[in-house]
Amino acid sequence: MMNHPLRPFRRLGAMVALAALALFTLGVPASAAGRSDRPKPTIVLVHGAWADASSWSEVTGRLQRLGYTVLAAPNPLRGLSGDAAYLSAFLAQRTSGPVVLVGHSYGGAVVTDAAGTDPDVKALVYVNAFAPDEGETVLGLQGGGDPSALFDAVAYPGAPAGDVDLYIKPAVFPQAFAGDLPAATAARLAAAQRPIALSALQEPSGPPAWKKLPSWYLVGTKDGILPPSLQVTMANRAHSHVTEVAASHLSMLSKPQAVVDVIVAAAKSAR
DSSP: OOOOTTHHHHHHHHHHHHHHHHHHHHHSOHHHHHHTTSOOOEEEEEOOTTOOGGGGHHHHHHHHHTTOOEEEEOOOOSOHHHHHHHHHHHHHHHOOSOEEEEEEEHHHHHHHHHGGGOTTEEEEEEEEEOOOOTTOOHHHHTTOOOGGGTEEEEOOTTOOTTOOEEEEOTTTHHHHHHTTSOHHHHHHHHHHOOOEEHHHHHSOOOSOGGGTSOEEEEEETTOSSSOHHHHHHHHHHTTOEEEEESOOTTHHHHSHHHHHHHHHHHHHHHO
16 A cells, blocks of 8 residues: 655654654743642631621632632630630641631631741731731720720639620621621621620730731721721731722622632732
């Protein structure tokens, strides 16, 4: 049988294509070539005061549908150093591999102190959150003032002298905390709020993890608890990637997709 006159050229073309592919593969940096194969980081969500882990429910579901492992960590709300130590133990025993640590409100102060204890934490996300520097307190960042105007104080057994649990007054909660949520939802949240010890808001923060880790910050521009101007100041000081959203203090409930987008941006950097 007569050989086809173009067959040698076809073989030559195939060899050239294979050689080009090999050169392209060698030219791609290993970090870029393997990045898509790396596991997604675990997302650890830390709630703030007057809330609990269920406040992350809308965010958790959306992240899970994107394939992320999500843990909504409990926050004792008893004292900043103790709460940070509790989170550190949680991270050490319940996670493996890279972690993106997300804090809301007072939970931002907790992640700021806890993140530096675990080398697996690769990025921080602040959602309407406190990002204190060393020596600062949550109450001090708020400018002090008279807590009795905003809170109901309840003594608790075994409290140190002068310490009390603080609840946001029911009449204040809907507008200050949840101004962009339905009134019925805000009323349910006000009824179920978890208190925080006054001493936790007065305890100085330790060395901040945001000085060493990349951070992202979602600013709620309609926040009635944590002034948006203070959020921007803290975010800029931490050199965070800033996203502004027209949301109340509970942006993870009223604007969950915006919160998810910020977390995913941080997670992609951590892979």
